[in-house]
Amino acid sequence: MKFTFDGRPYEARRGDTLAAALIRNGVHLMGRSFKYHRPRGVLAAGAEEPNALVEIDRGGARRTPNLRATVVEVFDGMVARSQNRTPSLRFDVGAVNDLLAPFLPPGFYYKTFMWPIGAWAKLYEPLIRRAAGLGRAPDLPDTDRYTQRFAHCDVLVIGAGPAGLAAAAEAAAAGMRVMLCDEQAEFGGSLLSDPAAAAGLHETLAALFANPRATMLCRTTAFGIYGDNLVGLAERVTDHLPDPDPALPRERLWQVRAKRIVVAAGAIERPLVFPGNDRPGIMLGDAARIFATRYGANPGRNAVVVTACDTGADVARDLAASGVRIARVIDLREGFRVTGTSGRLRVSFIGIERGGAREKIPCDLVAMCGGWTPSIHLYSQARGKPRFDAALGAFVPDTEVSNLICVGACAGDMPGAYRAGIAPVSSEGRAFVDFQNDVTAKDLELATREGFRSIEHVKRYTTTGMATDQGKTSNINALGIVAGALGATIPEIGLTTFRTPYTPVTFGTLAGHSRGDLFDPVRTTPMHQLAVAAGAVFEDVGTWKRARYFPRAAEDMHMAVARECRMVRDSVGMFDATTLGEIEVVGADAAEFMNRVYINAWTRLAPGRCRYGVMLGENGFVMDDGVVGRLAPDRFHVTTTTGGAARVLAAMEDYRQTEWPELRVWLTSVSEQWAVIAVQGPRAREALLPLVDGLDISAAVMPHMSVVEGTFLGIEMRLFRVSFSGEMGFEVNVPADYGHAAWEAISARVGACQGGLYGTEAMHVLRAEKGFIIVGQETDGTATPDDVGLAWAIGKAKPDFIGKRSLTRSGMSGPRRQLVGLRTDDPATVLEEGAQITATTDDNRPLGHVTSAYGGATVGHSIALAMIESGRDRLGATLQVRMPGRAIAVRVTAPVFYDPEGARLDA
Amino acid sequence: MPDALPPLAALARRGPLDRASPVPGVTLAPPMRRVALHGDMSFYAGIPLPRTPLRAALSDETAILWLGPEEWLVLAPACDNVVPGNGSVVDVSHRQVGLHIEGYRAETLLNAACPLDLDLDAFPVGACTRTVFGKAQITLWRRDAALFHLEVARSFAGYVHALLREAALEFGAG
Amino acid sequence: MKLIPCPICGERAEIEFAYGGQAGLVRPPPTATEAAWGAYLYSRENPKGALRERWRHIHGCGRFFNLTRDTVTDKFIP
């Protein structure tokens, strides 16, 4: 397999990680650190890697920054690049920061750059930003797919090392539904670098793969444990493939609900903290061993092993067996101290000292064995409280977490060889603790001197543990240093919080399918296609698409709306009102229920009649409105606003179940059952008459605000005589599947009557000319019925209804904003919605604002509605609408501009 | 008066998914009579209402799904009439769309956006419930080991269908 | 995402539920004093510990029910 790194071609073997392949090709310089841009090679062989971060470019939008070379699997043709360097990894001008390091201690930016005012944002901040930041963000919309899946199992095993495999095998044998995930490309964990284990591993895996109740997920990181045993898994599906099937997602999010969780996440080796411990070629002992044994990529020819525990010997043995010369094994427990290292882009010497005797040992590999830290991340996320194990020098699980157990190395279950305590630190020179963020032992000590004594403060002041590796290799060393500096014990200092995710998770994975039309449902009415065909321009109302207007050739919105309005006033228009919420309220106590929910009185509303209903919140403010028809003594057909449909139904159901369970009444949402076609205008009756199968819809039999059930060309129909336009009008309800056909039938008739379609914008103008409010436009959650002129609707004799008590709270009295109309001197001036209104041009106290403003298609002048303080007392007064740099004088009028007597409604 | 117009019933009904391109394993249920029942009832059209939570009763062509205490959904042949009863009986035939999700991947497909445990032990044949599918509410009824009936409000049908299509892609759909 | 134990349907995913806030608030009559009504509208227990609260299985059986939950651990208390 061929790949390139920074443009140079290399060869890789199947199964190589990028780091392994580069090492085999003799490349050790793989990255630059965050702050000082120091040259770095790999520290680790797995996901805990802080240094070797690369960009993988698959062409076009498929460029990904900040990937760990130790995790990225090479595929044929892969293009990899280093990052955070200019112009090249070998010669990075950013490395000047390293020279300036004495002047860039932790928190240096808090202490300077304050002069002159404003210079921070303009001058210093951009510089700092450019220097920071690691990789380059992708700049094209991602073309890959991401999916997600919910899953359930009896046992979820996280980590497929020996401990995890044993647990999975046992659970599977017991017939349980098992899921086993491991973040690596292969199952086996630490067994993978142990050739002797291969046969046994193969056998265990074969049995698990053969078991239909077992789900085996490799390349799958358990990134978080959430409430009630929900585990988030991120599966990398195609990133390792040279040419993935486009039908496959790049990654998949699993949300697994497990009856029991077995965490078998292993342990992470600790680096040693000594001066110059960050040069390329200095790595964890286990990493060196893994590169050599598992990948056949010897990380050096001449190694020094520095160890604080017995595993150093094992590492030396395995490296030697792979052909690495072991220059020396330095056991820190024998009184040695590392004094420093040299080598610009790769380590060339390591200096040691014991009892005053100093020595410089030439080498090209330093393997650090600082002991092991159990991976308690997931255990801690599940709210387990660990305890400090001094022999291990690490925290291990302690308190029980229900339905979760830790096994293997992550439970602290490690042979004696792994026990190291926390190795001594030499903080002279620059001894790195957090490699990525360039935090040294001295930095940590300085932070404590500056009064940052809580480990959380130290973390935030120095940024230790805040890099993309979240301190997997560094936190425990940092803790040891801070404890030392404060003369406290490690358990007294405590850990910082383990948060999700365990390793970074792609945004796309978390967003899953959600994209474009799958981001939020696109709800359309049964007549949507007809509106499309008629050239409608749509608007989003909640999740609905509603036709806003129907422009004809060369018409802009203004012209189209004016024409649609005139059409309704002069002849007839039809409008899709399907999106309104509809609720059937049924039961012997239906009227009583309505009495309690709405401000209106319902008892005396006769079947066949309708009433405009207003609903408040308990706070006394208008929450929703709509026409309610009484179909029978025990049956109401309630309509709500489009946006309020779900909210109103939920509120009603709440009262029904919990406040008035004694009422015999039930609620059924029928919003989607009915296609609703409003037919409005002086010729509405004429248009509909032939379609309603002989139903008498004359004014005498079917007056304004009435409802009948009949048929529409043989199809069941609920016909409402209602008007939101101010004209005589009907709303035809037919079962939704017939909406399309009914619309076409009505359309033909409307056309024959010189009418046509109108959209929501014309509907808004027509209703504003009549002074009808729109909840959410005239009202905003702070308006009482009286404020918007609806006090008349309140059933005065009713003992109670939702919100009644609030109407008489003392804070409700005093001057309130009230609904009025506004007229401009120039009939062509259309005010701006939202514009503020004051008494005079030199008084800036707002009296209110314009809630609606239109050209006023039929009344011959522009119109506006406004909420104005004590507005009804100001009728006739002149006020000022304050626009940028000018004011528009307006006269306060009643809010009804058209047919104030309502004669046209009764036609 | 113009000439008598053709009755609308003769014209095609149009469902929200009529023009949706097919998704393997997903078919559209035929139009049916759906009735929402609420209240203290024991029978609908002579059929005893299931009283066990989360279970459907099947009688000939008619299924009655328990949805909640004192709440059922009747799924009957389209030609059936609505039969009145105690409590609240509301015809919701057009409110919803039925989808059949079939095949050995049915559960996986549904679990792309439905949080229920659909293992046969946890959700056996005959089980039914309201739940969610992505951002839509659905009603799910397991008619057979590998056949689910999914009901969704008609304006959400396009979304649910598209999400099923997206989820099915990796199984060779598209 | 929590599991909420619906008394009717059993444990189901939190996304099927609507939260209903503190349980047991008694809606005062319209004759209530200003303070009593204000308290009904806005005063809430908000304990750090056991809270009696309402849930509705809105995308399930539809029922409201009450549970006690420890607001620190988020575990339900039987």
Add this chain to the structure above:
Amino acid sequence: MDRFSLARLLRQGFSGHSGWGAQWRAPEAPLAAYDVVIVGGGGHGLATAYYLAREHNIRRVAVIERGWIGGGNTGRNTTIIRSNYLMPESAGLYDHSMKLWRTLSRELNYNVMYSPRGVMMLAHNVHDVQVSMRHIHANRLAGVDNEWLTPAQAKAFCPPLNIGGDLRYPVLGAALQRRGGTARHDAVAWGFARAASALGVDIIQNCAVTGLARDAAGAISGVETTRGNIATRKVGVVAAGHTSVVMGMAGVRLPLESYPLQALVSEPVKPAFPCVVMSNTIHAYISQSDKGEMVIGAGTDAYVSYSQTGGLHIATQTLDAICELVPQFRRLRMLRNWGGIVDLSPDRSPILSKTDVPGLYVNCGWGTGGFKATPGSGNLFAHTVAHDEPHPINAPFSLARFDTGRLIDEAAAAAVAH
């Protein structure tokens, strides 16, 4: 207090930084008595102490912090600063703060990295546009900057933003407050702590208030803490999500509910997002920090909780929205996700108020949006505590409003968070 400056930094650089002392004094235990005790060492509490000492010359002040200062919501928030609120009362309150931000670094001699990079609030439908325009007009009249951008102007101001047709909810425009921006959360807490400490304020960490003592007349006489009792006649409670718990110690029940609110950061990348973008309609809040992470605000969980974590579904919903708005960020990765506990008031406006208990004052209800108010809130609360009477700017933010119904309902009026 040693002054911070470039010269001093350089000098220390040559001498191995041996000369830096503690940034604030850390008394091991509180004194037996103080003139004022502030409960809660978040930004608001520390600012209150600072202004008490600085503007009201009350220097025997203790800030009692349960954990470590700045560890509450001050250290957990997405740091968005703006003042373009709708109600004149709110705009007045937040703009008071905005003015203090401008010179805060200089005043505290601590670079809080206030970065007025512009806050853009997107409108996705006609209703959003109406609400935005109402804000813009109201703000302009009140002298608060806020301007309307067309979609193209919004795109020009924030090039990574997707405004186009493939979006489920296209961008129809945006309200931009240029003075809005961000600041470094930690620096705000530490800067106030250092300046307050220099004026004599005692900052006591790892000390939880466990009781509020009252005298026979019912007035505050002291506080009980895990480090002993303190006598004082004035207590200011500034405990954010824990306010109900602390006030409960004096038997005062507040109209507050505490909810977990989540935020998350991406891995750091080179500068790729120039400003702050908020979308209330699809619930997305994003900016890029100086270190390079994308700082993203998520929603609250559905239920009252003190757990400082939250559901996975809340984070995924937020990232849904972010990926819609900035689809190239799909390939970025979430680095860390955390939660804070926010104290929501019924009208989503804060409470800076005296209480019925003489000597007990409360500053809370900032909910999802109080970081931006930190200097102003401290400044006004200090006034309220010092004079036993609110400043005219915070007078409307009283507790009484919930009884009378005279709310300051930003939420109802505009459905705007943060």
